[in-house]
Amino acid sequence: MSKEKTPRALKDNEAKAVARMLRISPQKLNLLAQLIRGKKVERALAELEFSRKRAAFDVRKTLESAIANAENNHSLEVDDLVVAEAFVGKALVMKRFSPRARGRSGKIQKPFSHLTIVLREVAVAAQA
Template sequence: MGKPSRERSLSEKEARAVAKNLRVSPQKLNLVAGLIRGKKVDKALADLEFSRKRIAQDVRKCVMSAVANAENNHDLDVNALVVSEAYVGKNLVMKRFAARGRGRGFQIKKPFSQITVVVRETEEEAETPKAKAKGKDAGKKAAPKKAAKKPAAKAEAAVAQKEAE
């Protein structure tokens, strides 16, 4: 008799996790979020593990939560997950005052932020042939350039011999 469930906003191959009330400014959190955008989950977790930023451990927990949501709630393959989105938003701001000269007060703002991490399942087989094709094409294009240089070198050598005679 409750209200009907809301339609899912993400696609079938995506899962999301949100970490709220993180005691860091959104600007600083966005630097850490930029480290993991577009990377495979295992690489992103490794980068966060060894990051020197204090907030990286909380972001790592959020990524792990998104992976757990993908695995348990949506039956996605953990090895094929990629961090497709990582965006930061503002949260509450604590306002404090510090005493200044002449009996004045100075406002100190202590911002909080939140991060949303979306992981998406990708097909690894589809990406591999493209990478192989790029490698083959690059080799074919390099060979004709070398062949083009040889006749020019021979022509210059022939001109130099004629001048010497």
């Protein structure tokens, strides 16, 4: 008697990739998530490649992982994939202290983030 398999959380035409503990603030990472949300995969990859933001490398890597998951694990067609969801969550915040004048200390916060990208296969309209 083995444990029953848990049902799949995503639909059959979706694939997901998650990047955890990225050393960037959620606010900055969310700017890139907004940039790719709702776009075709090849367009999103192109925009991330030419983005000047530091986190673009991590977002691109996560998007490529989601594409590989869709292709290899779920047998989805890469050309029909769209970024259905791209959202950012807060992770832990490392707290550090910096010495200030008169024996006081200043608080330094170093936030971490989680990034989740969900791809959906969209059926191409019937071409005449």
